[in-house]
Amino acid sequence: xxxxxxxxxxxxxxxxxxxxxxxxxxxxxxxxxxxxxxxxxxxxxxxxxxxxxxxxxxxxxxxxxxxxxxxxxxxxxxxxxxxxxxxxxxxxxxxxxxxxxxxxxxxxxxxxxxxxxxxxxxxxxxxxxxxxxxxxxxxxxxxxxxxxxxxxxxxxxxxxxxxxxxxxxxxxxxxxxxxxxxxxxxxxxxxxxxxxxxxxxxxxxxxxxxxxxxxxxxxxxxxxx
Amino acid sequence: xxxxxxxxxxxxxxxxxxxxxxxxxxxxxxxxxxxxxxxxxxxxxxxxxxxxxxxxxxxxxxxxxxxxxxxxxxxxxxxxxxxxxxxxxxxxxxxxxxxxxxxxxxxxxxxxxxxxxxxxxxxxxxxxxxxxxxxxxxxxxxxxxxxxxxxxxxxxxxxxxxxxxxxxxxxxxxxxxxxxxxxxxxxxxxxxxxxxxxxxxxxxxxxxxxxxxxxxxxxxxxxxxxxxxxxxxxxxxxxxxxxxxxxxxxxxxxxxxxxxxxxxxxxxxxxxxxxxxxxxxxxxxxxxxxxxxxxxxxxxxxxxxxxxxxxxxxxxxxxxxxxxxxxxxxxxxxxxxxxxxxxxxxxxxxxxxxxxxxxxxxxxxxxxxxxxxxxxxxxxxxxxxxxxxxxxxxxxxxxxxxxxxxxxxxxxxxxxxxxxxx
Numbered sequence: 001x002x003x004x005x006x007x008x009x010x011x012x013x014x015x016x017x018x019x020x021x022x023x024x025x026x027x028x029x030x031x032x033x034x035x036x037x038x039x040x041x042x043x044x045x046x047x048x049x050x051x052x053x054x055x056x057x058x059x060x061x062x063x064x065x066x067x068x069x070x071x072x073x074x075x076x077x078x079x080x081x082x083x084x085x086x087x088x089x090x091x092x093x094x095x096x097x098x099x100x101x102x103x104x105x106x107x108x109x110x111x112x113x114x115x116x117x118x119x120x121x122x123x124x125x126x127x128x129x130x131x132x133x134x135x136x137x138x139x140x141x142x143x144x145x146x147x148x149x150x151x152x153x154x155x156x157x158x159x160x161x162x163x164x165x166x167x168x169x170x171x172x173x174x175x176x177x178x179x180x181x182x183x184x185x186x187x188x189x190x191x192x193x194x195x196x197x198x199x200x201x202x203x204x205x206x207x208x209x210x211x212x213x214x215x216x217x218x219x220x221x222x223x224x225x
Numbered sequence: 226x227x228x229x230x231x232x233x234x235x236x237x238x239x240x241x242x243x244x245x246x247x248x249x250x251x252x253x254x255x256x257x258x259x260x261x262x263x264x265x266x267x268x269x270x271x272x273x274x275x276x277x278x279x280x281x282x283x284x285x286x287x288x289x290x291x292x293x294x295x296x297x298x299x300x301x302x303x304x305x306x307x308x309x310x311x312x313x314x315x316x317x318x319x320x321x322x323x324x325x326x327x328x329x330x331x332x333x334x335x336x337x338x339x340x341x342x343x344x345x346x347x348x349x350x351x352x353x354x355x356x357x358x359x360x361x362x363x364x365x366x367x368x369x370x371x372x373x374x375x376x377x378x379x380x381x382x383x384x385x386x387x388x389x390x391x392x393x394x395x396x397x398x399x400x401x402x403x404x405x406x407x408x409x410x411x412x413x414x415x416x417x418x419x420x421x422x423x424x425x426x427x428x429x430x431x432x433x434x435x436x437x438x439x440x441x442x443x444x445x446x447x448x449x450x451x452x453x454x455x456x457x458x459x460x461x462x463x464x465x466x467x468x469x470x471x472x473x474x475x476x477x478x479x480x481x482x483x484x485x486x487x488x489x490x491x492x493x494x495x496x497x498x499x500x501x502x503x504x505x506x507x508x509x510x511x512x513x514x515x516x517x518x519x520x521x522x523x524x525x526x527x528x529x530x531x532x533x534x535x536x537x538x539x540x541x542x543x544x545x546x547x548x549x550x551x552x553x554x555x556x557x558x559x560x561x562x563x564x565x566x567x568x569x570x571x572x573x574x575x576x577x578x579x580x581x582x583x584x585x586x587x588x589x590x591x592x593x594x595x596x597x598x599x600x601x602x603x604x605x606x607x608x609x610x611x612x613x614x615x616x617x618x619x620x621x622x623x624x625x626x627x628x629x630x631x632x633x634x635x636x637x638x639x640x641x642x643x644x645x646x647x
Binding site for chain 2 (some may be wrong): 038039046077082084085087088096104107109168174177220221
């Protein structure tokens, strides 16, 4: 059932909130963004790419696209600098995607390496550990985006995206899709408080090792026309 | 006193490069005017070759010795020398101070003029350079502007512009002969590494880098194994070049015993940019080049690069451009807008869609299936109807019962899922 966008509390999204969220991802560690279809996980990924490619302290981003799913128009609308984005299309081959991510994780200088697997299949734990080791001690942030979190993954930070409601414009009849409201929550964090931006008071109660399920953000993603 | 010699090929199809070498053997300052025409600075050459007439004859003889037939003109200006060469017979020398007089009868067509000015001078009835030189300068400036005055100065034998010096492009090529044939890949790579070190040293000494390499392995039996590679970024580091050569040869090794090797580099101007201490780190050209080549071997060259938006309204009109690790833009690093991402299905997944009153109410495909609980559309787009590949598409944004948001498209004959909002 559609929800008229006029009934949702405007603006519903706070810039400070998403900036704090995007600042969570630790360099030199493996992080995960998990979520089912239409959960806002890919939107979060694009926001992160846009932030890094346009940041004076960021830099180059490599995206290993397991399913050839990137829509450059969406990325450009999100503000990403496409010339600073290396797009590797893997055509739905998991092993190729893992090999490409491994190569890029070992190439020093990328600020962010993204392995976007979506529903390509479970990533072997050994591959996760290998990727984690490849970026340890470097300034590279490594993110794996998949449908669900795999037990045994060495990810230092796992963010789970959950769909709340689509936002349709107009009452009856609906006139167009306005966006999507989703919730991003910390499913797991192994970050030490000194490494986590949340330790600076931008989140709720993420302190110390191994805390789970604390800190969440409600975000409204708008559809660019 | 400026003296300029013009060497003019009688047949423009002859070897222009050879004539440049002849000119360069006589004077260090040579201008390549194209179309079989070369100017050289003849000032101060008297002590070496004698007077202008002797120099001109020597140039003609040197060209003849390499099989070129030329005419030579010597004057104080380029236009004077060109007119002497073109209108004279063999060797023509215009005495100092005689350029204006010698040019007086030359046709106006000797000047390279813009189309409007040439038309205007023609309408005025001017046919020779002498007629142009005789016009009052102030009036000419009022009617033809600065270009007209400049043309008049040339017609009077005044040529203040210095020669645009031409330098031969150095050949960056190294070869080695192997006393014993090389049967395995490792020693071949070692020899190529030595050649790459020499080439990179020469390139670096000139402030150049190489954006392409070619190699030739001369095999026993007279065959040759050739290959080329283009690094992602211009290189000057021998280690990086060696790594790329190793990868290329491992992918396509020579089929036989290697008796000789040649490595050529295509020089390009290296970017002389001082990196800022506050700039973010970027992949070093060496590591990036090696990584890119491995990725190309893994996924193919057509599946890697920087995404580029094509100038078209066709759905999913995107391409891949070259990724060259550009300098970062200065930005605030904050998210401009929280945009809902569309995940494209490539190729679009065919779908069976059930309609009610012209609106989709259910769909089924290999990727998604379910009842449609909300939807808007159709958004019609079309284009390129003037080509052989016109396109037409009706798009719907729909929500399935399980909450999935996706974009359905109907291209006039079939439904498919263009993408999933995520």
